[in-house]
Amino acid sequence: MLGSPLCTGNRSFGAGVGWSFVGSSFIVSNNRSHLPAALRPNLLRWYDRHRRALPWRAEPGISPDPYHVWLSEIMLQQTTVATVKSYFDNFLARWPTVIDLAAASLDDVLHAWQGLGYYSRARNLHRCAGVVAGERDGRFPEHEKDLAKLPGIGDYTAAAIAAIAFGRPVVPVDGNVKRVIARMALVETSGSALKREVQEVVAALADGARPGDFAQALMDLGATVCRPRTPLCTACPWQNGCLARKEGRPERFPVPSPRKTKPVRFGVAFWLRHPDGAFWLRRRPENGLLGGMIEVPSTDWRAETWNTDEAHALAPQASGWRPLDGEVTHTFTHFHLRLSVWAGEAQSDELLDGFWCRPPNLRDHALPTVMKKVVRHALDRSGPWPATQSS
Numbered sequence: 001m002l003g004s005p006l007c008t009g010n011r012s013f014g015a016g017v018g019w020s021f022v023g024s025s026f027i028v029s030n031n032r033s034h035l036p037a038a039l040r041p042n043l044l045r046w047y048d049r050h051r052r053a054l055p056w057r058a059e060p061g062i063s064p065d066p067y068h069v070w071l072s073e074i075m076l077q078q079t080t081v082a083t084v085k086s087y088f089d090n091f092l093a094r095w096p097t098v099i100d101l102a103a104a105s106l107d108d109v110l111h112a113w114q115g116l117g118y119y120s121r122a123r124n125l126h127r128c129a130g131v132v133a134g135e136r137d138g139r140f141p142e143h144e145k146d147l148a149k150l151p152g153i154g155d156y157t158a159a160a161i162a163a164i165a166f167g168r169p170v171v172p173v174d175g176n177v178k179r180v181i182a183r184m185a186l187v188e189t190s191g192s193a194l195k196r197e198v199q200e201v202v203a204a205l206a207d208g209a210r211p212g213d214f215a216q217a218l219m220d221l222g223a224t225v226c227r228p229r230t231p232l233c234t235a236c237p238w239q240n241g242c243l244a245r246k247e248g249r250p251e252r253f254p255v256p257s258p259r260k261t262k263p264v265r266f267g268v269a270f271w272l273r274h275p276d277g278a279f280w281l282r283r284r285p286e287n288g289l290l291g292g293m294i295e296v297p298s299t300d301w302r303a304e305t306w307n308t309d310e311a312h313a314l315a316p317q318a319s320g321w322r323p324l325d326g327e328v329t330h331t332f333t334h335f336h337l338r339l340s341v342w343a344g345e346a347q348s349d350e351l352l353d354g355f356w357c358r359p360p361n362l363r364d365h366a367l368p369t370v371m372k373k374v375v376r377h378a379l380d381r382s383g384p385w386p387a388t389q390s391s
Helices: 039-050 066-076 081-094 098-103 106-113 120-135 155-166 175-185 191-205 211-225 308-314 359-364 369-381
Strands: 018-022 025-029 264-273 279-283 328-331 336-345 355-357
Touching (some): 066 081, 066 120, 066 155, 098 120, 175 211, 264 369, 328 369, 336 369, 355 359
Parallel strands (some): 264 336
Antiparallel strands (some): 018 025, 264 279, 328 336
């Protein structure tokens, strides 16, 4: 719940969360309709001096390109700004417009996405590009409700695109915005309740000049000043109104959600080698985790370990399979994975699905990080390659 529920006036307003003036400071009240007029201009002045220079961010006075905004927002989901910069530049170099991206093959998009993780984002990116190019003549809708109907665009991303690209009076709520508002208003809830209360506050701040800059200013404030562990409170344009700072404990907010223990899943990956030095790969199903990506064939990933008979029954071919020393570990959002790797020599060129790949050609295929780990593990532990191998 919100701390310090004080109000300095006697006017009656609707229910909600907000600030009112006490001297030069802001105090949380039940008067959301009466927010200090100085909040927006103070933040925008700070932003004009300290805005981050980002590849996808339009320079002052230049209209943002909706394609750039959309592409960056999809890439930034669950990924850091530092990581995204080079990927964004690479995508723009290869596909300068959404129509170009729609014309690309999914394999090319997935390959260019390697290393960003959460590959469903890449599949939805490609699908969304196809819809915008094919059904909307390459133009993104301007309203957040229409944007949210496109593949891969949720409420946050829709609000970000609408505000930044089209000047809609909405404020997207990401982790940075949650942190800023939770500290300013001393929001003591966590999880979905925190998000709801922060959305109530920012809804009252949405109207006003330069909505796109205001949204980006809030993000920048959280990323560069109102940092998680070492906030630079004296550099903050809202320092006089921050209740967490007044209490001397800004680092405590937002209140973290209780940690959930991630379960462990187990699997067996099959490293099948051909006498000519190639190894067997296949494409994962389009739906589900790592959908459409290329993998070293494996069993399902489940809560119980696999015994020898179970693994042999699921191997891509009868072979003299032998387990390699050690295992491959990888952590996904919701679970830890432990993979045993078994090596075998191919008895036949004929297999149900997949293809042979020689090591020099591996870079041509979209392997997720966990499968790159499997390949490295197998190369290190499966013994020398046949003398017939060539580049």
